[in-house]
Amino acid sequence: MKPGCIWRTLRGAVCLFVALYMLVPIAIVVVISFSSGQFLSFPPPGFSLQWYRALNDPAWTSSLATSVEVMIPAALLSTCLGLGAALMLRREGLPGAPLIRGILLSPLVIPVIITGVAFYSVFRPLGLHGTVLGLIVAHTVLCIPYALTTITSSLAMVDWRIAQASASLGARPFTTFRRVTFPSISSGVISSFLFSLVVSFDEVVVSMFVSGPDARPVTVQMWSNIRGDVDPTIAALASVLFVFALLILLLEAIFGRGEATEQ
DSSP, X not given: XXXXXXXXXXXXXXXXXXXXXXXXXXXXXXXXXXXXXXSOOSSOSSBOOHHHHGGGSHHHHHHHHHHHHHHHHHHHHHHHHHHHHHHHHTSTTOTTHHHHHHHHHGGGTSOHHHHHHHHHHHHHHHTOTTSHHHHHHHHHHHHHHHHHHHHHHHHTTOOHHHHHHHHHTTOOHHHHIIIIIHHHHHHHHHHHHHHHHHHHHHOOHHHHHHOBTTBOOHHHHHHHHHHXXXXXXXXXXXXXXXXXXXXXXXXXXXXHHHHHHHO
């Protein structure tokens, strides 16, 4: 066998192992969510939808509603702020551009528990702790780095000569952005919004510091439930979250393919 074939076979085996390592636990959780037993066990003793029906409990429906109430505004705000920051940072000669970019991307490198403590310390005296508004602000800050990097990647593929031609023909800056720039990066903007939805919906550590009894996202409710009583309801809800994230990633792939086709 040629060295090239050996390398391709080895690379394929490693990729397959990594894929199985990541997907098999998820598959087990999905299977357990249909268990007829009263406890987490694999293989399940039988098939049942009882744990999906248990999600109709007010504690779960309320926390799911809170997550939706938080993630949509947070995703919209982070996408708009990320778009503005990306447009600003692409300007040549902007003073302090590396510092500004580093500050905006800092939530990616700062441990989330430190971020959570910081939000708690700031929100407590301001009366934002335990409120939906506080959760929206915190999640927006956490989602901005993802929106910024995604939109920046889209801006890198824009042919700015077209925008310059628009300006030379008398179009105002906002008109050029609305008719030339934004259509070119619309797929990246939508992708950043979708990524922000997933990041906000899955966030747990910072939400634990910011949430309260009247505003508790579903991830915090899951954590509280695991600490008290472990049953397959957690597996059912985890399966719902997995399907949600999978659908978002499929949508992102569709929009990303559309942008690549246009380019």
